[in-house]
Amino acid sequence: MPHVIVKHFPAPLDDERRARLAARISEALQEAFGVDDGAVSIVLQPVEPEVWDTEVYQPEIADRRDQLLKVPSY
Numbered sequence: 001m002p003h004v005i006v007k008h009f010p011a012p013l014d015d016e017r018r019a020r021l022a023a024r025i026s027e028a029l030q031e032a033f034g035v036d037d038g039a040v041s042i043v044l045q046p047v048e049p050e051v052w053d054t055e056v057y058q059p060e061i062a063d064r065r066d067q068l069l070k071v072p073s074y
Contacts, residue, residue, distance in 0.1 A: 002029050003041045007056050010046040018044070 004025060013021070026040045033039075047056055061072065
């Protein structure tokens, strides 16, 4: 705990960018939840733009607006 899934449009992320992203997300979670780095897990899950609305937006954003920590502007 905590476990984070980042869903995104497919994007080329080299190892350095992936490592920087993981470090920044992990640091924020460590600070917020008071846990060690070893307690954090992170998944990057690419989602094709054609299915974003049905697989991500509707079920996880529109239908759960009351749970969103940050609401998108679209």
